[in-house]
Each structure stands twice: as C-alpha cells, then as structure tokens.
Amino acid sequence: MEGDFLIMLVLSIIILNLPAITAAILLKKPQLWASGAKREEGG
Amino acid sequence: MNPLYVSVMVIFLLLYLGIAVWAGRKKVVTSKDFLIAGFKLGPIVLVGTYLATFYSGASLIGGTGMVYRLGIAGNWWPLFYALATVINVFIAIRIRGKLLETPPEFMERRYGSRLLRILASIGLVVGTLFGTLVQYKAMGIAWTLATGASPEMGIIIGGILMTVVVTIGGLMSVAYSDVLKAAVFTVAIIWAGMWCLTTFDLSSVLDKLSTLSTPPQVGAPPTPAGSLVSLIGTLGVYMLIFQAINWIFGIGIHPQYVQRMSAGKDMKTTLLQYLISWPILCAIYILLMIVALTARAVIPTMPEGYTTDWALPYFLTTYAPPLVGAMFFAGIAAAAISTVDSQLELIAASIFSDIIEPLSGKKLTDKERLKWSRITALVIALAMILVALRPSPLLLLIQAYGWGILAAIYAAPLIFGLYWKRGNREGALAASIIGGLLATVFQAMQFMGLLPPYMAPAAPAILASLLVYVIVTLMFPAPPEELTRNFFPEK
Numbered sequence: 001m002e003g004d005f006l007i008m009l010v011l012s013i014i015i016l017n018l019p020a021i022t023a024a025i026l027l028k029k030p031q032l033w034a035s036g037a038k039r040e041e042g043g
Numbered sequence: 044m045n046p047l048y049v050s051v052m053v054i055f056l057l058l059y060l061g062i063a064v065w066a067g068r069k070k071v072v073t074s075k076d077f078l079i080a081g082f083k084l085g086p087i088v089l090v091g092t093y094l095a096t097f098y099s100g101a102s103l104i105g106g107t108g109m110v111y112r113l114g115i116a117g118n119w120w121p122l123f124y125a126l127a128t129v130i131n132v133f134i135a136i137r138i139r140g141k142l143l144e145t146p147p148e149f150m151e152r153r154y155g156s157r158l159l160r161i162l163a164s165i166g167l168v169v170g171t172l173f174g175t176l177v178q179y180k181a182m183g184i185a186w187t188l189a190t191g192a193s194p195e196m197g198i199i200i201g202g203i204l205m206t207v208v209v210t211i212g213g214l215m216s217v218a219y220s221d222v223l224k225a226a227v228f229t230v231a232i233i234w235a236g237m238w239c240l241t242t243f244d245l246s247s248v249l250d251k252l253s254t255l256s257t258p259p260q261v262g263a264p265p266t267p268a269g270s271l272v273s274l275i276g277t278l279g280v281y282m283l284i285f286q287a288i289n290w291i292f293g294i295g296i297h298p299q300y301v302q303r304m305s306a307g308k309d310m311k312t313t314l315l316q317y318l319i320s321w322p323i324l325c326a327i328y329i330l331l332m333i334v335a336l337t338a339r340a341v342i343p344t345m346p347e348g349y350t351t352d353w354a355l356p357y358f359l360t361t362y363a364p365p366l367v368g369a370m371f372f373a374g375i376a377a378a379a380i381s382t383v384d385s386q387l388e389l390i391a392a393s394i395f396s397d398i399i400e401p402l403s404g405k406k407l408t409d410k411e412r413l414k415w416s417r418i419t420a421l422v423i424a425l426a427m428i429l430v431a432l433r434p435s436p437l438l439l440l441i442q443a444y445g446w447g448i449l450a451a452i453y454a455a456p457l458i459f460g461l462y463w464k465r466g467n468r469e470g471a472l473a474a475s476i477i478g479g480l481l482a483t484v485f486q487a488m489q490f491m492g493l494l495p496p497y498m499a500p501a502a503p504a505i506l507a508s509l510l511v512y513v514i515v516t517l518m519f520p521a522p523p524e525e526l527t528r529n530f531f532p533e534k
Contacts (some may be wrong), residue, residue, distance in 0.1 A: 003272025005249050008115045009329065012122060016325035019128035023317035026136060033136035033310060 048189040051369040052376060055227055059220050059380065060204050066219035067212020074412035077213035078144045078392045080306045084218055089307045089316045091222030095381035096299055097124065097324055098228040100181025103331075103378045104352050110335035111354035112259040114252060114271025116278050117335070121328035123290035125321065130295030130458070132317055135304035137461040139313050141529065143305050145389075146298035146453075147397040153460045154468040155526050157401055162475055163452065164397035167298050168390050170449030172427075175386045179431035182379035188356055189372040195432055201376070202428035205384045209391065210421045214306060217384050224377035229323065231367075231374030235359055236330030238367050239337050248340040259354075260345040271339065282497035288506065289499035293450040296457045299389055334358070387427060391420035444486045447501020451478035454505050455512035463516075464531045470516030478508025 026032055075081050084092070110117035143149055147163035150156060179198050186197025208216045252271040258264060270276045275283065294300065307313035338358035349357055356375070360368045395416050400407065407415065455474035459466040485500035494500060 003115070003249065003253050003269065004274040005115055005272055007274060008118055008332075012118065012329055012332070013325060015122040016125045016328060017321055018125055019132060019317045020319075020321040022129050022132045023314040023321075026132065027311065027314050027318065030311075 045189070045365065045369070047365050048369045048372055051373045052186070052189045055223075055373040055376060056200070056204060058223055059377075060207065062223055063208035063216035063220040064211055067208070067216040070215045070219070071212050071413075074409050074416055075144065076215050077413055077416050078396060079302065080214045080218050082142055082306065083308045084306045084312070085308060086312050086315045086319065088218050088222055089303070089312055090319045091225045092218040092306070092385075093303050093316045093320050094225035094229070094323060095221035095377075096303060096385060097320075098225060098374075098378040099382040100178050100185070100375060100379035103228075103355070103375055104181060107331050107335040107338075107355045108350070108352035110332050111339045112263075112351040113276045113278065114273065114336065114339070115332065116270075116274060116276030116283075118328070118332045119278075119283060119286070120290065121324075123287050124294055125324075126287075127291045127294035128300075128317065128321065130291065131300050131304065132314070134296070134301065134457065134461060135313050135317075136310065137530065138301065139304055139307070139310050141305075143301075145393045145396045146301040147393055149301075149460070150456060150471065153526060153530055154456070154471050154522070156468045156472065159456070159468065159472055159475065160397050160401070162472075162479075163456075164393045166449055166452035166475070166479060167393050170445040170452070171299070171386045171390055173445050175383050175390075175427065176431050178379045178383045178386075179427070182376060182383065185356075185372055185375035185379060188360070189369075189376075198431050199428065201380060201383075202424070202431065205380060205387060206421065206424035206428070208384055209388045209424050210417050213392065213416065213420065214302070214388050217388050218306065221381055221385070224381040227370070227377040228374045228381075229327065231370040231377075232327050232330055232334075234367055235334055235355075235363065235371055238363055239330075239334045242362075243337050243341070245333065245337075248337050251340040252336060255340070255343055257343040259339070259351045260349065261347050263351075271336075279497055281495075282499075285497060285499040285502045288502035289447055289450070292454045292505045293446050293501070296450060296453045297446075298393075298449070298453070299385065301457075302389055331355075383427075387424050388420065391423045392416065394423065395419040444482070444500070447486070447499065447504070448479055448482040451482035451501050451504040451508050454478070455508045459509075459512050459516075461530060464527050465516060465521050466512065467516050467519050467522040469519040470512045470514075473515040474508040474512035477511045478504050481507050 071077050073081065106120060109120070138149065141149070141152065147160045147167060150163045151160040179202065182201045183194030183197040186192065186201070187194045208220065249272055254268055255271060256265050256268045258266060267277060303316070304313050307316060335355060338354045341362065342354070342358060345351055345354060345357065356371065359371050399415070399419065452475045455478065456471035460471065482501045482504035485494065485504055488494050489498065489500045
C-alpha cells in the first residue's frame with residue numbers, strides 16, 4: 001500500500017515547478033514588465 | 044574521526060575561502076559592488092546564490108527531520124516555498140528596475156518615509172539575526188560529526204572564515220562562493236538520493252511505513268498507523284492552512300529574496316534565475332523526501348540520544364558508502380554557511396545603508412561608503428561569533444519567531460506598494476507597526492498556551508496588517524505623484 005505518496009509526488013512536481021512556469025510565461029511576454037524595468041535601468 | 048569526512052570538509056572550506064577572497068579582491072570596486080554585487084550578477088552566479096538561499100541547515104536537518112517524523116505530510120513545506128516564490132516573481136518584475144541597494148530602501152523611495160525605512164531595517168535585523176545564530180549551531184554540529192572536534196571549534200573556524208568573506212567582498216563574495224556551496228549541496232543530495240533509490244525498494248519502504256506505529260524518537264508518543272503515508276498525517280487541516288499563510292508570505296516578501304532579485308544584471312537574468320533554479324529545487328526536495336522516508340522505514344525509532352532532526356545524518360553515516368556520507372556533511376556545512384554569510388551580509392548592508400548612513404547626515408564619498416560598509420560587516424560578523432558561542436535560551440526562543448514578525452512588518456507595504464498606486468505612507472506605517480506588534484503579541488500568547496497549538500502566530504498578524512493597510516490608506520489622501528511615478532509609469 002502506497003497511501004497518498006503518489007498524490008504528494010504529483011503535487012510536488014506541479015507546485016515546485018510553478019515558479020519556473022511563471023517566469024517562463026513572463027519571459028515570453030516582456031510587455032508585462034519591460035516598461036517599468038527599463039525606465040530606471042536605462043536612466 | 045573519519046579522515047575522509049575531514050578531508051572533504053577541509054577541501055570545501057578552503058575552496059570557499061579562495062573563491063570568496065578572489066571575488067572580493069577582483070570584483071569589488073565600488074560600494075554598490077559590495078552592498079548589492081553592483082546589480083551585475085550573470086545567470087550562473089545568480090542561480091548559484093539563489094539556490095544557496097534555499098539550502099540551509101534548517102532545510103537539510105529540520106526539514107528532513109519533519110518528513111522522518113510526520114511522513115509525507117512533512118513535505119508540504121517545500122510546496123509553500125514554491126508558492127511563495129510565485130509572489131517573489133511578481134515582486135521582482137516591479138522592483139528589479141528600481142536599483143535598490145537594500146530592501147528597506149524601497150520604503151523610503153515608495154512612501155517618502157525615512158522612519159518607515161529605519162523601522163523596516165530594524166525588523167529585518169531582528170527577523171534574521173536570531174535565525175542566523177541557529178545556523179551557526181548547525182555548522183558546529185556538522186563539524187563535530189565530521190571531524191570529532193568540538194562544535195565550538197567549528198563555530199570559531201567557520202565564523203572567522205565568514206568574517207573574512209563578508210568583510211572583503213560583501214554580497215559579491217557571498218554570491219560567487221554560493222555557486223560552490225550550491226554545487227556541493229546539489230551533488231550531495233542527488234548522490235544520497237540516487238544511492239537510496241538504487242539500494243532500497245521504494246514500494247517496500249512505503250508498505251512498511253503504512254503500518255509503522257513506533258515513536259520517531261525515544262520518549263515521543265507512538266505514530267498513528269497509516270499517518271506516515273497520509274497527505275495530512277497528524278498535522279490537521281487548520282495547522283496546514285496557518286503554516287501555509289505563514290510561509291507563503293514569510294518567504295514571499297523576505298528581504299533576502301528581494302535582495303537576490305535586485306542583484307541580477309537585468310530583468311531577464313532575474314527571471315532566468317527562477318526558471319533554472321526551481322526544476323533543480325523540485326528534484327532536490329523530492330529526493331530529500333524519499334531519503335527521509337527511507338530512513339524512517341529502515342530506522343523506525345531514532346536511537347537514544349538522537350532527535351529526529353538528526354535522522355538523515357545518522358542514516359547516511361550508518362548505511363551509505365563513506366563518500367556519500369562525507370559529501371553529505373560537506374553539504375550540511377555548505378548549507379549552513381550559505382545561510383549565515385548571506386544573512387550577515389544582508390544585516391550589515393542594511394544597518395549601514397538604512398540606519399547609520401541616513402542618521403549620520405553626512406554625504407560620504409563612495410570610497411568612504413565602501414570602507415564603512417566593510418567596518419560594519421566586520422563588527423557584526425565578529426559579534427555574531429561571540430553570541431553564537433554562548434546563545435542564551437531567550438535568543439533561541441526569539442529566533443523561531445523572527446521570520447513571522449518580518450512577514451507581518453513587510454508584506455502589506457511591499458505588496459500593496461508595488462501593485463496599488465493609491466497606497467500611502469500612513470497605510471504602510473500603520474500596517475507595519477500593527478503587524479509587528481500583533482505578531483509579537485500572538486507569539487507571546489502562544490508561548491503562554493493561550494492560542495490553539497495549530498495556529499502559526501504570525502499568520503493572523505499578516506492578514507490583519509493587510510487589512511489595516513487598506514483601511515488606513517483609504518482614510519488618508521493619495522500619495523503625491525512624485526513618489527508613485529517611478530513605480531507606476533504611464534503606459
């Protein structure tokens with residue numbers, strides 16, 4: 001009997017990769033952050 | 044004393060010192076290089092230093108001890124860290140371009156309040172200082188287990204090395220040497236995990252855990268049968284909810300992570316830091332869970348004299364090949380040092396830049412800033428060695444609460460300050476002060492047994508401070524345009 005181990009494993013794989021997924025989406029859509037970032041970095 | 048363990052530990056410490064001194068001498072020219080690594084870290088160093096902030100003695104010893112004790116329910120904590128990091132990412136995309144030398148500087152730039160900046164810096168120091176002391180202890184114990192010498196010797200040797208590192212190179216030295224620490228830790232855990240998976244049958248381990256009912260350590264109550272393979276285990280839903288709030292906000296706004304998002308050379312590099320680091324952390328946390336579960340199946344109760352915190356070191360030194368054990372101890376030392384030197388640097392940078400410099404009222408040249416940043420770091424690092432050698436029980440009690448108090452002080456001003464243009468100084472001050480006070484009062488109440496044991500005391504304080512921010516902000520006028528302009532540019 002493996003109990004809830006597999007559920008925890010799947011949850012872990014999904015949730016522990018959420019930060020990477022969020023970052024990947026933002027890298028694909030620079031318009032969501034570029035205006036604020038460039039303003040001071042450039043100046 | 045195992046010569047292999049000693050050799051691996053000594054090689055690691057020498058490499059640590061070498062890399063840190065090299066980075067400090069070659070890369071630190073200005074005070075910004077010292078305080079925030081010049082806002083110019085590339086992806087490899089940034090990922091290394093970011094991973095190292097997650098690798099701590101607490102995660103390697105306390106975290107795995109929790110899985111050993113509670114079973115798979117003990118693995119919720121890394122998931123909270125990941126959810127917290129999603130908040131980090133959204134803070135990063137708004138704050139990275141502002142070129143902050145220290146996290147509390149945000150308070151002055153966004154709200155125009157020096158008082159708030161100083162309060163935030165005091166909160167940062169209190170919130171991280173005591174936790175840092177516990178990592179000294181972890182370093183001392185790792186040293187003792189690896190070499191057989193006294194933990195005090197480990198604290199002194201490690202303490203002196205870290206004093207040299209943070210004084211010479213500040214965040215630059217910490218970040219470059221973090222690449223070594225992260226590599227040592229990652230290799231140690233992957234190696235231990237692979238050894239475990241190839242030596243023990245995971246299915247049999249889980250079978251055994253499903254019926255195991257012995258106490259995890261001598262003197263502890265028996266484990267309810269089946270709880271080790273249950274998602275909730277013996278924790279209860281309420282405890283999980285309170286812990287989730289505590290940790291998601293605690294890490295989500297923690298100045299250490301805000302500092303890392305500012306140190307990258309640009310926004311793309313900062314985002315790459317999350318993209319590359321989290322799949323690695325995913326593997327690490329899952330392997331740690333598997334090793335800790337296996338340890339529980341193989342050693343159902345820790346021997347007399349050992350707490351569950353020492354489950355993994357005991358298991359690996361007893362059962363794993365010597366080189367795996369040696370790497371693991373170097374991994375513990377790397378994890379503890381990475382947390383201590385990073386937090387020492389954060390504390391010293393904030394005390395200098397947020398408190399001493401503004402209060403002195405003097406306009407310092409960059410050379411003077413660099414010199415005084417170094418002197419501040421030196422004094423604090425030396426003082427910490429002395430305190431760590433004789434930590435009073437009160438300090439150890441406070442350290443457990445520092446993290447939550449920090450979240451109660453920072454969460455509302457930081458999150459609303461970045462995403463709500465209407466947010467003003469009055470709301471931020473009220474939320475910080477009331478959040479900090481409530482967190483302290485709730486902690487005291489829990490200590491006196493006046494709160495249910497499942498309640499993480501900082502959680503209601505964090506929620507209250509968010510509410511206070513909104514209410515007080517709406518009672519006062521909107522902030523002047525010159526303060527919000529930089530944070531909410533016109534489209």
